[in-house]
Amino acid sequence: xxxxxxxxxxxxxxxxxxxxxxxxxxxxxxxxxxxxxxxxxxxxxxxxxxxxxxxxxxxxxxxxxxxxxxxxxxxxxxxxxxxxxxxxxxxxxxxxxxxxxxxxxxxxxxxxxxxxxxxxxxxxxxxxxxxxxxxxxxxxxxxxxxxxxxxxxxxxxxxxxxxxxxxxxxxxxxxxxxxxxxxxxxxxxxxxxxxxxxxxxxxxxxxxxxxxxxxxxxxxxxxxxxxxxxxxxxxxxxxxxxxxxxxxxxxxxxxxxxxxxxxxxxxxxxxxxxxxxxxxxxxxxxxxxxxxxxxxxxxxxxxxxxxxxxxxxxxxxxxxxxxxxxxxxxxxxxxxxxxxxxxxxxxxxxxxxxxxxxxxxxxxxxxxxxxxxxxxxxxxxxxxxxxxxxxxxxxxxxxxxxxxxxxxxxxxxxxxxxxxxxxxxxxxxxxxxxxxxxxxxxxxxxxxxxxxxxxxxxxxxxxxxxxxxxxxxxxxxxxxxxxxxxxxxxxxxxxxxxxxxxxxxxxxxxxxxxxxxxxxxxxxxxxxxxxxxxxxxxxxxxxxxxxxxxxxxxxxxxxxxxxxxxxxxxxxxxxxxxxxxxxxxxxxxxxxxxxxxxxxxxxxxxxxxxxxxxxxxxxxxxxxxxxxxxxxxxxxxxxxxxxxxxxxxxxxxxxxxxxxxxxxxxxxxxxxxxxxxxxxxxxxxxxxxxxxxxxxxxxxxxxxxxxxxxxxxxxxxxxxxxxxxxxxxxxxxxxxxxxxxxxxxxxxxxxxxxxxxxxxxxxxxxxxxxxxxxxxxxxxxxxxx
Amino acid sequence: xxxxxxxxxxxxxxxxxxxxxxxxxxxxxxxxxxxxxxxxxxxxxxxxxxxxxx
Numbered sequence: 001x002x003x004x005x006x007x008x009x010x011x012x013x014x015x016x017x018x019x020x021x022x023x024x025x026x027x028x029x030x031x032x033x034x035x036x037x038x039x040x041x042x043x044x045x046x047x048x049x050x051x052x053x054x055x056x057x058x059x060x061x062x063x064x065x066x067x068x069x070x071x072x073x074x075x076x077x078x079x080x081x082x083x084x085x086x087x088x089x090x091x092x093x094x095x096x097x098x099x100x101x102x103x104x105x106x107x108x109x110x111x112x113x114x115x116x117x118x119x120x121x122x123x124x125x126x127x128x129x130x131x132x133x134x135x136x137x138x139x140x141x142x143x144x145x146x147x148x149x150x151x152x153x154x155x156x157x158x159x160x161x162x163x164x165x166x167x168x169x170x171x172x173x174x175x176x177x178x179x180x181x182x183x184x185x186x187x188x189x190x191x192x193x194x195x196x197x198x199x200x201x202x203x204x205x206x207x208x209x210x211x212x213x214x215x216x217x218x219x220x221x222x223x224x225x226x227x228x229x230x231x232x233x234x235x236x237x238x239x240x241x242x243x244x245x246x247x248x249x250x251x252x253x254x255x256x257x258x259x260x261x262x263x264x265x266x267x268x269x270x271x272x273x274x275x276x277x278x279x280x281x282x283x284x285x286x287x288x289x290x291x292x293x294x295x296x297x298x299x300x301x302x303x304x305x306x307x308x309x310x311x312x313x314x315x316x317x318x319x320x321x322x323x324x325x326x327x328x329x330x331x332x333x334x335x336x337x338x339x340x341x342x343x344x345x346x347x348x349x350x351x352x353x354x355x356x357x358x359x360x361x362x363x364x365x366x367x368x369x370x371x372x373x374x375x376x377x378x379x380x381x382x383x384x385x386x387x388x389x390x391x392x393x394x395x396x397x398x399x400x401x402x403x404x405x406x407x408x409x410x411x412x413x414x415x416x417x418x419x420x421x422x423x424x425x426x427x428x429x430x431x432x433x434x435x436x437x438x439x440x441x442x443x444x445x446x447x448x449x450x451x452x453x454x455x456x457x458x459x460x461x462x463x464x465x466x467x468x469x470x471x472x473x474x475x476x477x478x479x480x481x482x483x484x485x486x487x488x489x490x491x492x493x494x495x496x497x498x499x500x501x502x503x504x505x506x507x508x509x510x511x512x513x514x515x516x517x518x519x520x521x522x523x524x525x526x527x528x529x530x531x532x533x534x535x536x537x538x539x540x541x542x543x544x545x546x547x548x549x550x551x552x553x554x555x556x557x558x559x560x561x562x563x564x565x566x567x568x569x570x571x572x573x574x575x576x577x578x579x580x581x582x583x584x585x586x587x588x589x590x591x592x593x594x595x596x597x598x599x600x601x602x603x604x605x606x607x608x609x610x611x612x613x614x615x616x617x618x619x620x621x622x623x624x625x626x627x628x629x630x631x632x633x634x635x636x637x638x639x640x641x642x643x644x645x646x647x648x649x650x651x652x653x654x655x656x657x658x659x660x661x662x663x664x665x666x667x668x669x670x671x672x673x674x675x676x677x678x679x680x681x682x683x684x685x686x687x688x689x690x691x692x693x694x695x696x697x698x699x700x701x702x703x704x705x706x707x708x709x710x711x712x713x714x715x716x717x718x719x720x721x722x723x724x725x726x727x728x729x730x731x732x733x734x735x736x737x738x739x740x741x742x743x744x745x746x747x748x749x750x751x752x753x754x755x756x757x758x759x760x761x762x763x764x765x766x767x768x769x770x771x772x773x774x775x776x777x778x779x780x781x782x783x784x785x
Numbered sequence: 786x787x788x789x790x791x792x793x794x795x796x797x798x799x800x801x802x803x804x805x806x807x808x809x810x811x812x813x814x815x816x817x818x819x820x821x822x823x824x825x826x827x828x829x830x831x832x833x834x835x836x837x838x839x
């Protein structure tokens with residue numbers, strides 16, 4: 001038992017298991033899942049499986065019974081379907097395994113995993129009751145399934161994307177064909193193309209371009225009209241005017257048998273701009289999807305006890321004050337209330353950020369969102385739905401978010417200067433040629449319109465989306481998701497970085513502190529007993545000696561501790577010592593006939609925390625620590641990271657006030673936090689960052705979510721944001737300079753269609769190439785899935 | 786120049802076929818799971834066939 005051999009990994013989920021454990025699995029569930037896959041003849045799955053460390057491990061867990069029928073849709077042809085979120089899709093092989101196993105199930109007619117959105121669509125022949133067998137099969141493999149309503153999640157974003165892609169396709173088709181005709185017209189100018197042929201070409205171009213502009217230009221026309229009708233200008237206004245002017249002038253030239261038509265410029269302009277729009281929307285869509293996925297995993301129903309003691313599953317919205325609900329171990333409490341019966345431990349980290357569980361007993365007040373850890377309890381509901389503390393915090397957050405929406409992006413700030421300039425220049429051109437040079441008004445109008453066309457901000461429309469796609473792509477490959485489109489711009493202005501303590505600077509899990517006087521045998525004994533419990537301190541104790549096997553016959557008394565015969569592990573009171581209101585997290589072991597032994601725990605620092613703080617300080621950022629914890633804990637953590645500016649004992653409102661005060665003196669604040677209690681602070685900060693291990697609501701509130709454990713993400717994010725800002729500025733400066741440099745050519749009437757096409761395409765191309773510099777030279781790591 | 790009367794409609798028709806194909810693909814949801822489509826081809830046997838063999 002004392003021989004130390006190298007650690008081994010579970011054959012199914014890859015978790016670390018004790019070296020002297022008899023099994024090759026970490027638990028019963030994994031062994032069953034392995035047998036299931038083996039029996040199906042699909043063991044090649046394990047060869048193909050690529051573990052994604054950021055994903056939930058493939059460990060099957062017992063889950064409370066759910067009513068799947070709520071989300072089942074019955075169809076007229078006798079089939080029924082169910083859409084599910086899949087948690088734990090590590091790589092493509094996981095989807096393959098699910099699909100094959102489900103296809104072999106009775107009744108199932110279709111099972112398809114969407115890897116991009118991590119959703120599973122299941123269709124079968126029969127009623128809603130047939131759903132549970134396939135769902136349980138997949139959960140037995142270690143995946144976690146959550147039913148959802150696709151109609152509710154498929155937001156307007158998906159529809160907008162499809163519409164934009166359709167516009168893009170039409171514009172692309174028109175651009176290619178009109179360009180084909182235009183090039184032959186340009187060639188015809190030098191080789192003496194007849195007027196009849198040229199007119200035919202122009203008419204054909206008009207036939208293709210006008211409907212295409214009408215169709216593909218809608219997104220721009222609509223947005224421009226909205227801006228104008230509210231008395232504002234935006235980017236889409238000069239675009240719309242330019243496109244319409246080009247098309248109108250070309251049509252009149254065609255009618256008058258003129259030599260020049262600008263149909264090609266109008267449609268290629270639309271085509272390039274639509275590419276920018278699609279890229280922009282795609283980045284936003286991917287981030288939103290990731291957030292929606294995370295959020296939907298937390299949604300569940302509650303188990304209500306009826307008067308005659310029956311249990312029924314109801315939606316959270318159906319709960320009323322006075323109801324009694326049953327909360328099983330491992331379940332989140334669905335409403336605010338007081339414990340009616342049962343003792344257990346409660347994980348309150350979602351609300352308070354405090355990492356250690358608190359014991360609850362009948363009469364204790366509990367709040368929605370808290371996680372019941374060790375035993376089932378009955379709760380009498382006092383507030384449900386919108387009246388809960390949880391809903392209150394969400395409202396606080398939404399109020400803060402509305403304030404942030406006022407941020408005006410760089411391009412939007414530029415447009416009010418750019419648009420009037422363009423229009424004045426066009427008007428001046430017209431007046432010059434008509435009044436000063438004495439030309440007929442048609443010629444003067446022609447020159448004025450060509451000024452409008454040449455200044456149309458094509459590169460301007462691409463300059464920012466291209467940089468954003470390139471930068472967010474680079475961040476995405478390092479596990480950093482940008483959720484908000486303007487986050488990069490806002491990040492570049494940051495001068496003050498604020499960290500939350502628990503879960504952000506620390507990993508949120510306790511760690512056994514070293515003690516030179518500790519008896520190794522006693523530690524091993526305590527670790528063996530602690531292994532049976534899910535209490536965070538017990539887990540930390542077990543994790544300190546991972547090779548110790550489980551001790552048999554351990555009894556857990558919720559809220560107190562563990563007992564294995566005469567030996568006890570648990571709180572100070574549990575081992576018979578007087579309660580001294582100690583503030584440090586600790587566990588006691590009392591072996592029979594000996595003095596109790598103390599195990600003290602500290603918090604594990606997140607990797608890279610100290611380095612990140614010193615990096616930030618070197619670069620002149622102000623760094624602060626905000627904590628809801630006790631001053632002593634906050635001070636010691638601040639000292640460990642090298643932060644001298646810290647605040648302790650702050651509730652969610654306190655954090656918001658503190659950040660507001662910083663913003664009031666003109667600082668730009670980046671808030672890094674993970675808990676629900678940080679969510680309002682995250683919303684009010686200029687930019688916010690949350691680890692993927694954080695509470696769902698914090699990730700929803702945050703502009704940026706990072707995966708993995710290291711705080712290195714903060715550095716990478718600020719680096720990329722700074723670089724992105726300089727590239728965006730280069731691009732904007734270049735695009736404006738390029739457009740303006742061409743204005744004199746247009747004013748004196750030198751801009752011919754080929755020149756206009758060349759100028760527009762080359763500026764777009766240069767802007768995109770410049771943006772690509774950001775994506776870094778590192779190749780894409782393999783097995784990204 | 787008479788060849789143009791044949792060639793231009795041909796070119797337009799081919800272009801339209803491409804456009805229609807894209808719009809059809811978009812409508813039938815082929816752009817909804819690009820990651821899955823990329824890896825799906827690496828795995829053998831559509832699962833439905835195996836069901837009939839068993």
